[in-house]
Amino acid sequence: MSSLTRESVLAALAHVEDPDLKKDLVTLGMIEKLEISENEVAFDLVLTTPACPMKDMLVQACKNAIRVMVDPNIPVRIHATSRVQQQKGNDGILKGVKHVVAVGSGKGGVGKSTVSASLALSLAQMGAKVGLLDADIYGPSIPTLFGVHEAPEMREVNGKNLMVPIQRQGISLLSIGFMTAPGQAVVWRGPMVASALKQFIQDVDWGELDYLIVDLPPGTGDVQLSLAQTAPLSGVVIVTTPQEMALADARRAIDMFRLPALEKPILGVIENMSYFTPDDAPDKRYCIFGQGGGQKLAQEYGLPLLSEIPMDPMVMQQADEGALLLNSATSEAYQKAAQELARQLSIRQFAAQGN
Ligand SMILES: Nc1ncnc2c1ncn2[C@@H]1O[C@H](COP(=O)(O)OP(=O)(O)O)[C@@H](O)[C@H]1O
Ligand SMILES: [Mg+2]
Structure with a gap:
């Protein structure tokens, strides 16, 4: 267990892997707006689609990782959101x-x-x-x-x-x-x-x-x-x-x-x-x-x-x-x-x- 810092929270989240993309959420750039205070950890979990079948599972996995590796008692508030990425080559016709x-x-x-x-x-x-x-x-x-x-x-x-x-x-x-x-x-x-x-x-x-x-x-x-x-x-x-x-x-x-x-x-x-x-x-x-x-x-x-x-x-x-x-x-x-x-x-x- 490490003390509650930005680094320790990110280190914990780096243990959570997206099962489809086979990389961890920090490497994938899915953690945004991380805010840490004495009484709360809060961040956005930016998924690749609003239809993500693993949304609930990933939110739970993030909470567990912070609980196990950083602080068992700190409340964790996760806002699951999404940003669908542009298909490569979609920059001319139908570019929006x-x-x-x-x-x-x-x-x-x-x-x-x-x-x-x-x-x-x-x-x-x-x-x-x-x-x-x-x-x-x-x-x-x-x-x-x-x-x-x-x-x-x-x-x-x-x-x-x-x-x-x-x-x-x-x-x-x-x-x-x-x-x-x-x-x-x-x-x-x-x-x-x-x-x-x-x-x-x-x-x-x-x-x-x-x-x-x-x-x-x-x-x-x-x-x-x-x-x-x-x-x-x-x-x-x-x-x-x-x-x-x-x-x-x-x-x-x-x-x-x-x-x-x-x-x-x-x-x-x-x-x-x-x-x-x-x-x-x-x-x-x-x-x-x-x-x-x-x-x-x-x-x-x-x-x-x-x-x-x-x-x-x-x-x-x-x-x-x-x-x-x-x-x-x-x-x-x-x-x-x-x-x-x-x-x-x-x-x-x-x-x-x-x-
Ligand atoms: N799951 C379903 N249950 C009952 N009727 C269906 C179902 N899917 C399609 N239909 C009906 O089958 C017919 C053909 O469907 P449609 O979507 O027009 O097929 P297609 O576009 O392949 O020609 C329509 O009358 C539609 O209402
Ligand atoms: Mg038809």
Whole structure:
């Protein structure tokens, strides 16, 4: 036990390691505003994401270290906060956005839009600044999910006329569907798709965001290619349902992003519609579409399975009413998805910085 000084407190905290980044909190620069008085130690613990799955564990570990190595009785006040770091190379296009994450799938109807939107909601609820871009030019879902059917306003920024995303539930939203009548089919050719997507990335006042989630159309077509070439993607999340049919398509999507010409990191797999738990049998899990497909896919490619999202009968009703919410049935699974995604981004970023 040493006396209570700045040095002794920092020495104690240097014994607390971030299990993901495999370095101690002092070396990682996560301790800020350290103040020591006779009757209190106080500091900020600056995490790499507001969705840090290890927040409580790290706070407790800091308290224990000070208790064991410095003073068993001194009250320790820790303010856990976060600063998401900018993805390397994000300094031109979308320069206020720390991470651009695309959500893709091979097959349509696996719940990609629902998952993208719910993931965005979950990240926002944890305190992150979040945007959601609907890149499904042919079949936009975001207008329906959030009940938005109004054209975005324009704003002049540095002499450029930019679209202003629409705010709903704490998220900045943008979709081609905001500009077309509901149900109106968009018939576009490849080059037009590329230029529309480019506009959504370059001619929008996205402002400062921690995470911009991009809801891709199904498959491996123009939009995926244009996005991968235009936007500084931190990575891609693959959504699948458990059955073999969906897996085959998901494999194609993964293979495309892994092509040498694109080389976008796959951050992990989310399995949607994994099981159904009836209200009157909360201990039961019925695997309606089979079992273990997401896990199998993740293992095949050496990827993390970020989360398994249960079926939620409320989701369709909410989508029809234009008010997607996180329900008791799914919120925990989405929280896990958000935390695991944020964790993968932090780990990759840290590794890319040569640590
Ligand atoms: N976990 C879920 N539980 C119940 N219904 C879901 C779930 N995820 C998606 N759905 C429903 O499945 C349909 C397809 O979802 P959507 O997100 O539009 O898929 P995609 O974008 O992959 O085409 C929608 O009607 C949606 O409400
Ligand atoms: Mg969709």
